[in-house]
Amino acid sequence: LQISCGMQENRICTAAEEWQCMDTTSSSKLLIKGGTVVNADRQQLADVYIEDGVIVAVQPNIQVADEVRILDASGKYVMPGGIDPHTHLEMPFMGQTAIDDFFSGQAAALAGGTTMHIDFVIPSNGSLAEGFEAYAKKAEKSCMDYAFHMAVTSWNEGVARDMEILVKEKGINSFKFFMAYKGSLMVNDEVLLKGFKMCKDLGALAQVHAENGDAVAEGQSRMIKLGITGPEGHALSRPSMLEGEATARAIRLAKFVNTPLYVVHVMSIDALDEIVRARKSGQRVIGEPVVSGLVLDDSKLWDPDFMIAAQYVMSPPIRSSGHNQALRAALSTGLLQLVGTDHCSFNSTQKEAGLNDFRKIPNGVNGIEERMHLIWDVMVNSGQISVMDYVRITSTACAQIFNIYPRKGAILPNSDADIIILNPNATFQITAKSHHSKMDTNVYEGWAGKGKVEVTISRGKIVWEHDRLMIQRGSGQYISMPPFGYLFDGIDKIDSTYLSSLKAPVYRRGI
């Protein structure tokens, strides 16, 4: 069956793509009635009234005119849409391009209750500005709101100048430094120091992929020499101590510069311990675990079928099972602050590039569609976190850290109407046969759980209901993220305390 497409000129969609063709028909006025409205700081039985994409009122028993569409949410949770702080849509990486683009990846996100994501821009030909323009172009097909972090992969005057322009004119307030991927994205300590200093001056958050890339390269050669060429070699070549070392180093350099630090995809106890130690000392360090690191373990990397094992190759690697438990515990008590996905999807054909050498398997797993369901199932259903905590770690904390709260991450008057309705008694099932990503596999294949996102509302429009997507190419908007978020409050005072604590230098007369 083929149907003609109303969304894209001259395009015929297969039945499987039908959802891509549906128009958004929701009225501009909407009332969500009778649900439990949950924010990070309180929950209440209330109605939510929305007009023109914005929340107008949150209170019990709101009365509306007949033309307003009413959604019954009784017995269900009404929560801020998820914000995924860590995605890589259409990322050029390891000689491939991640298969989910800004339309398919976002469609998947919306079907799973995520209404905004922050993607990492990779420089083009060494230029941050060129990279930004390329990503802005790719994102024109967006069907939900998005923002960008920028990767810094080298250092020169042009990079420093572009960082300033990106912050002051383009809505970027965070820069990622890769301490791994030697020979491609990796930077050394000198670049880290210069970059961190620039971040501090601009009020932008420094982020690190923390693994010792030199040691990883050495570990990889070791494995190849031993004849270990399969996906298990990926895990064996980059043990958790290398993640711990890089995390510790980045934390100390950030302290030396006195700038806040955000550690992306925390995958091990080793990295977690360093973050907790720093936070105990009063240092401003944010730790972001990702859903794969929280709910999976490394067992599949040893599967004798390459095509299965390769699906699980990502960096830092998915660790043995004690690590995921420790990360969940830390997230539940606020030692780690928010959860991302690192959604970076490569299909079977792309993964096959590393059939004879694990170093060539493109790194990355899916998760943008599954995060909200899995965190609910594993952490709320088990009683490990409250529903308010769920909202905090999947949405609010991200909006606060990246300085877009309460426009995003809250159900409050004047906030964007990015909302999900979750039925705690309905079940969900994950399979590549029905997911919305372009991936032909899913690392969570077969997972069946309880607590289903039944409705997703993006800027006041119902985009997911009755297991159907109603989305429109190009409707997503770029969200500018202003610099000097709350993590920068008081940083200058810490600087002056440090300066005044220095003893006056003693000038000795030469003999």
Ligand SMILES: NC(=O)NCCC(=O)O
């Ligand atoms: N994580 C991963 O394996 N792929 C995406 C790139 C990155 O975040 O390091």
Ligand SMILES: [Zn+2]
């Ligand atoms: Zn990374």
Ligand SMILES: [Zn+2]
């Ligand atoms: Zn990533």
